[in-house]
Amino acid sequence: MKVLITGMDGYLGWTLSMYLTERGHEVIGIDNFSRRKNVAEVGSWSATPIKPMKERLKAFKDVFGKEPIFYEGDLTHYDFTRLIVENHKPDTIIHLGEQPCAPYSMIDVYHCNFTMMNNILGTNNLLFAIHHYSPKTHLLKLGTMGEYGTPNIDIPEGFFEIEYHGRKDRLPFPRQPGSWYHQTKVHDSHNILFACKIWDLRSTDIMQGVVHGIKTPQMTDERLLTRFDFDEMWGTALNRFCAQAVIGHDLTPYGKGEQTRGYLALRDSMQCLTLATENPPDEGEYRVFNQYDECYSVNELAEHVVKAANDFGAEVKIWNVPNPRVEAEEHYYNPANENLKKLGFKPTHTLDQELEITLSELMKYKDRISAKKDRILPTVFWRK
Numbered sequence: 001m002k003v004l005i006t007g008m009d010g011y012l013g014w015t016l017s018m019y020l021t022e023r024g025h026e027v028i029g030i031d032n033f034s035r036r037k038n039v040a041e042v043g044s045w046s047a048t049p050i051k052p053m054k055e056r057l058k059a060f061k062d063v064f065g066k067e068p069i070f071y072e073g074d075l076t077h078y079d080f081t082r083l084i085v086e087n088h089k090p091d092t093i094i095h096l097g098e099q100p101c102a103p104y105s106m107i108d109v110y111h112c113n114f115t116m117m118n119n120i121l122g123t124n125n126l127l128f129a130i131h132h133y134s135p136k137t138h139l140l141k142l143g144t145m146g147e148y149g150t151p152n153i154d155i156p157e158g159f160f161e162i163e164y165h166g167r168k169d170r171l172p173f174p175r176q177p178g179s180w181y182h183q184t185k186v187h188d189s190h191n192i193l194f195a196c197k198i199w200d201l202r203s204t205d206i207m208q209g210v211v212h213g214i215k216t217p218q219m220t221d222e223r224l225l226t227r228f229d230f231d232e233m234w235g236t237a238l239n240r241f242c243a244q245a246v247i248g249h250d251l252t253p254y255g256k257g258e259q260t261r262g263y264l265a266l267r268d269s270m271q272c273l274t275l276a277t278e279n280p281p282d283e284g285e286y287r288v289f290n291q292y293d294e295c296y297s298v299n300e301l302a303e304h305v306v307k308a309a310n311d312f313g314a315e316v317k318i319w320n321v322p323n324p325r326v327e328a329e330e331h332y333y334n335p336a337n338e339n340l341k342k343l344g345f346k347p348t349h350t351l352d353q354e355l356e357i358t359l360s361e362l363m364k365y366k367d368r369i370s371a372k373k374d375r376i377l378p379t380v381f382w383r384k
């Protein structure tokens with residue numbers, strides 16, 4: 001299949017470009033390198049050194065014998081987006097090219113507005129370009145499990161049957177996002193659902209859990225590594241804990257640490273996105289997949305990292321710090337994740353298995369983590 005990956009320079013996009021190429025798909029990529037610039041803006045960097053795109057593509061060709069067609073450009077510019085969709089008419093667009101960071105969107109009005117415009121306009125431009133120039137294209141869009149929030153009832157996959165005042169309907173499940181970034185994903189979901197309805201587009205809206213891991217079997221050369229961010233803004237809780245363990249710092253869960261979320265290994269996220277690509281929805285169909293494997297609380301994550309670190313001879317402790325976010329620190333959490341399993345998804349790596357690989361790889365970049373260790377503790381507060 002011909003697959004356009006937006007955000008190909010990013011954590012998931014770069015990994016996916018190799019995974020899909022190895023499976024025989026033709027890959028085209030887009031990125032505006034905003035992730036690199038935005039991480040630099042907050043004084044941080046990826047633990048793994050990320051080569052310029054030219055060098056990445058050279059390494060790609062050396063290892064895979066061919067390289068993706070790559071375009072540098074911004075999805076919020078409609079003419080750029082339209083030209084690529086019109087010229088390539090991809091079977092699938094895997095849309096990863098958004099600003100993915102909650103704390104960054106909470107810094108101030110400018111960062112909130114940047115996230116709103118970047119994410120919502122980019123997705124809208126893709127919807128219009130598909131409608132006008134390639135209406136059979138499947139839009140596979142990365143949303144987040146964070147769209148649902150933490151309701152006190154089970155979370156279905158996108159829709160639920162409800163009876164109210166004696167009448168029944170199948171309705172979108174209520175969304176309760178926890179940051180301006182998560183709000184953009186909810187707006188995207190509404191816009192995609194609407195576009196599928198009025199224009200008969202086909203789309204899969206992936207409610208992606210937190211992805212963890214640093215290496216997949218395709219990364220046989222250091223130049224092919226994907227990014228691993230560990231600072232307060234761009235690092236997930238698990239990434240921060242791994243980085244802290246590597247430099248012998250206490251692990252710092254926020255608040256009570258009972259915030260529970262769904263997690264998935266990087267290689268298994270690749271498997272899921274590929275399954276959704278190779279099994280597209282029907283014309284006019286908008287479907288939602290909850291994409292995660294295991295659920296853990298933040299305290300449990302920290303405990304797993306302590307155990308994995310001990311196996312490497314590192315002694316680290318857990319130190320719960322005041323929570324900079326506004327969120328439930330203890331709550332019910334039971335999301336469904338059946339749709340991908342029905343397509344054949346079989347998780348291959350548990351958190352513990354993946355942690356072993358991640359920590360051993362991260363040890364090589366201990367100096368790069370130490371150099372930015374003052375960027376790990378929180379400085380962005382939701383209520384400020």
Ligand SMILES: NC(=O)c1ccc[n+]([C@@H]2O[C@H](COP(=O)([O-])OP(=O)(O)OC[C@H]3O[C@@H](n4cnc5c(N)ncnc54)[C@H](O)[C@@H]3O)[C@@H](O)[C@H]2O)c1
Nearest residue numbers: 007009010011012032034035074075097098100142208211
């Ligand atoms: N990584 C996770 O754990 C996770 C979890 C849930 C959802 N997601 C979603 O998956 C997607 C990919 O996540 P990621 O971790 O790879 O993020 P990432 O920041 O590493 O990758 C996104 C890429 O898109 C590019 N980009 C952003 N805006 C763009 C624009 N306007 N035009 C062109 N390129 C643009 C960035 O430069 C970056 O390289 C995001 O939409 C994110 O919200 C990720």
